[in-house]
Amino acid sequence: MAKTLITLSGIEKSFDGVKVLSDFNLSIDENEFITLLGPSGCGKTTCLRIIGGFETPDAGTVAIDGRIVNDLEPNQRQINTCFQRYALFPHLDVFENVAFGLRIRKVEKAEIVRRVEETLRLVKLEGYGPRAVSTLSGGQQQRVAIARAIVNRPKVLLLDEPLGALDLKLRQEMQYELKEMQRTLGITFVYVTHDQEEALTMSDKIVVMNQGRILQVGTPEDVYNEPKNRFVANFIGESNIFEGVMREDYLVSFCGREFKCVDRGFAADEPVDVVIRPEDFDFVPPSKAKIVGVVDSLVFRGVHYEINVIVEGREYTIHTTKTRSIGDRVGLAVDPSLIHVMKRDVHA
Amino acid sequence: MTARTRKRLYQTVGACFTAAAFLSVYTPIAVILALSVNDSLKAYAWEGFTLRWYADLFATDVMHDPIMNTLLVAILATLIATVLGTFFAIGIHALDKTRRTRMMVLNNVPVVNPEIVTGISLLIVFSLLGFTLGFHTVLIAHVFFGVPYVVLSVMPRLKKLDPNLYEAALDLGCTRFSAVLRAIVPNVATGILAGALMAFTMSIDDFVITYFTSGSEYMNVSTWLYAAIGRSRSFTPAAYAYNAIIFLFTIAAIIFINSRKEKKEREVRR
Numbered sequence: 001m002a003k004t005l006i007t008l009s010g011i012e013k014s015f016d017g018v019k020v021l022s023d024f025n026l027s028i029d030e031n032e033f034i035t036l037l038g039p040s041g042c043g044k045t046t047c048l049r050i051i052g053g054f055e056t057p058d059a060g061t062v063a064i065d066g067r068i069v070n071d072l073e074p075n076q077r078q079i080n081t082c083f084q085r086y087a088l089f090p091h092l093d094v095f096e097n098v099a100f101g102l103r104i105r106k107v108e109k110a111e112i113v114r115r116v117e118e119t120l121r122l123v124k125l126e127g128y129g130p131r132a133v134s135t136l137s138g139g140q141q142q143r144v145a146i147a148r149a150i151v152n153r154p155k156v157l158l159l160d161e162p163l164g165a166l167d168l169k170l171r172q173e174m175q176y177e178l179k180e181m182q183r184t185l186g187i188t189f190v191y192v193t194h195d196q197e198e199a200l201t202m203s204d205k206i207v208v209m210n211q212g213r214i215l216q217v218g219t220p221e222d223v224y225n226e227p228k229n230r231f232v233a234n235f236i237g238e239s240n241i242f243e244g245v246m247r248e249d250y251l252v253s254f255c256g257r258e259f260k261c262v263d264r265g266f267a268a269d270e271p272v273d274v275v276i277r278p279e280d281f282d283f284v285p286p287s288k289a290k291i292v293g294v295v296d297s298l299v300f301r302g303v304h305y306e307i308n309v310i311v312e313g314r315e316y317t318i319h320t321t322k323t324r325s326i327g328d329r330v331g332l333a334v335d336p337s338l339i340h341v342m343k344r345d346v347h348a
Numbered sequence: 349m350t351a352r353t354r355k356r357l358y359q360t361v362g363a364c365f366t367a368a369a370f371l372s373v374y375t376p377i378a379v380i381l382a383l384s385v386n387d388s389l390k391a392y393a394w395e396g397f398t399l400r401w402y403a404d405l406f407a408t409d410v411m412h413d414p415i416m417n418t419l420l421v422a423i424l425a426t427l428i429a430t431v432l433g434t435f436f437a438i439g440i441h442a443l444d445k446t447r448r449t450r451m452m453v454l455n456n457v458p459v460v461n462p463e464i465v466t467g468i469s470l471l472i473v474f475s476l477l478g479f480t481l482g483f484h485t486v487l488i489a490h491v492f493f494g495v496p497y498v499v500l501s502v503m504p505r506l507k508k509l510d511p512n513l514y515e516a517a518l519d520l521g522c523t524r525f526s527a528v529l530r531a532i533v534p535n536v537a538t539g540i541l542a543g544a545l546m547a548f549t550m551s552i553d554d555f556v557i558t559y560f561t562s563g564s565e566y567m568n569v570s571t572w573l574y575a576a577i578g579r580s581r582s583f584t585p586a587a588y589a590y591n592a593i594i595f596l597f598t599i600a601a602i603i604f605i606n607s608r609k610e611k612k613e614r615e616v617r618r
């Protein structure tokens with residue numbers, strides 16, 4: 001069992017009377033890569049700032065290593081931050097930007113040079129030391145910001161959308177590098193993104209947020225396969241979501257039909273939301289299918305086709321490697337284990 | 349009138365106004381420059397070129413004390429006002445928007461306040477406090493009117509900064525104070541310098557406030573000149589030389605600041 005490093009309990013935060021975080025409880029384990037995922041304005045940055053000590057919560061406690069740190073200044077916390085808009089020092093060159101924290105901590109000169117150069121190599125900016133930060137591209141600046149934070153070997157690294165400005169290729173490369181750094185340096189990463197794919201590929205644990213609340217915490221597999229509610233299902237990956245009723249254990253009804261499923265523990269006839277991922281539908285001959293519809297559109301997406309099928313006026317999205325033509329009558333089937341039933345939720 | 353002639357007319361009138369404006373500003377300066385190298389005690393006759401008034405300025409005692417007083421007050425007041433003004437500006441900038449606006453209004457009142465009102469108010473305050481008028485009161489007065497100018501020229505620089513710079517410095521281990529010094533001050537240095545120059549010029553330039561706060565013994569150049577004219581004592585042309593030097597310094601400072609600005613802009617454009 002991993003050791004808990006950071007605990008947020010009962011955090012509340014408002015700005016000008018508007019609630020930004022409410023009843024926020026989260027525990028972060030040592031050496032964990034945890035991602036806060038949610039739409040713009042849901043309070044991700046605010047949450048990071050509370051952990052970093054830049055914002056004081058209106059209520060609740062922040063504990064690091066079992067010690068409550070609500071009253072500690074940012075410079076007294078063993079945490080470094082990679083800010084959403086870099087916040088590099090314009091009056092210093094790349095080397096001095098990265099060396100900043102080490103100089104404050106009065107690390108020996110030779111050691112500073114060694115560590116800064118090593119870190120610049122790590123973020124693929126070898127030889128950029130003497131450059132002025134204003135002459136760097138957005139992506140390079142972002143990597144300087146990452147270097148400036150990790151060079152201090154903090155216990156916890158807070159990263160606020162650190163890869164936002166990079167193009168796809170470099171982003172994927174940096175995702176890999178960051179993950180690698182996190183593993184080798186043994187730093188706990190608290191990562192903010194609104195890119196669900198990034199969250200799924202990098203995280204040990206994902207925290208899905210909306211409007212200042214945590215909707216679900218779990219491994220990438222958990223939140224993808226077992227979304228707790230409609231919002232999470234919609235936000236992470238594409239989904240077909242149906243309103244349905246849970247007839248009894250292992251039997252759910254939606255779209256006017258009853259389906260076997262693997263979920264249980266609901267009240268009889270409880271209203272539920274049912275999620276079926278687009279890749280979980282199979283085409284079967286219409287004669288053998290419970291669901292029959294007509295292909296409405298077809299888009300080639302590289303690895304798969306995205307096919308929209310209209311069934312009784314409702315659109316179903318299907319990802320498949322098989323192709324059909326527009327206007328084809330098709331039958332759809334889904335394996336009971338791939339039907340996911342969720343409680344109707346109040347917030348989303 | 350055709351559109352073309354009308355346009356001509358406007359252009360001519362515009363050119364005349366421009367010429368008149370420049371003439372009215374620069375004629376007195378040109379006259380002073382000329383008189384400062386005029387080898388005569390009379391202001392109305394040209395009797396040949398000389399630099400002796402410039403030498404006089406530093407050689408004789410006539411103006412030595414007022415000049416030294418002016419410079420000492422200007423330098424000290426500039427230093428103090430620059431430090432105070434910079435920190436005020438940073439502090440005001442950190443406030444929320446409504447309070448920031450209020451503070452800026454407070455800051456701007458002394459700037460637009462008529463000098464005579466400022467001078468008399470300071471005089472009253474000093475006498476209420478029982479201060480003897482002299483060097484110290486003049487210095488305090490000059491710091492007082494210098495600070496708002498520093499605040500005014502630092503503020504726009506602060507607004508342009510990345511809002512997280514200060515926090516980034518805290519994050520990297522700085523205390524609050526050293527974060528201000530290491531992350532903010534170097535990045536608003538041009539504003540600070542411009543503010544300092546402004547405070548310095550205002551101080552060198554000032555007559556009214558100094559007049560009210562200096563008492564009878566202590567004099568700077570402007571109050572000395574005023575007294576000299578007042579007693580209809582013919583004052584030495586060294587005064588012209590002094591004015592000419594100040595003027596040349598000012599021009600040099602303006603050119604220096606502008607060239608820096610242009611260089612910065614070129615760099616940004618690149």
Ligand SMILES: Nc1ncnc2c1ncn2[C@@H]1O[C@H](COP(=O)(O)OP(=O)(O)OP(=O)(O)O)[C@@H](O)[C@H]1O
Nearest residue numbers: 015016020039040041042043044045046047084194
């Ligand atoms: N200092 C502040 N003063 C007033 N409102 C604020 C402040 N900081 C954040 N907010 C508000 O709090 C809400 C949450 O902001 P936050 O920056 O945490 O969102 P976010 O999830 O990081 O969004 P994004 O993905 O766009 O960065 C927003 O509505 C924002 O306007």
Ligand SMILES: [Mg+2]
Nearest residue numbers: 044045084160
């Ligand atoms: Mg944010």
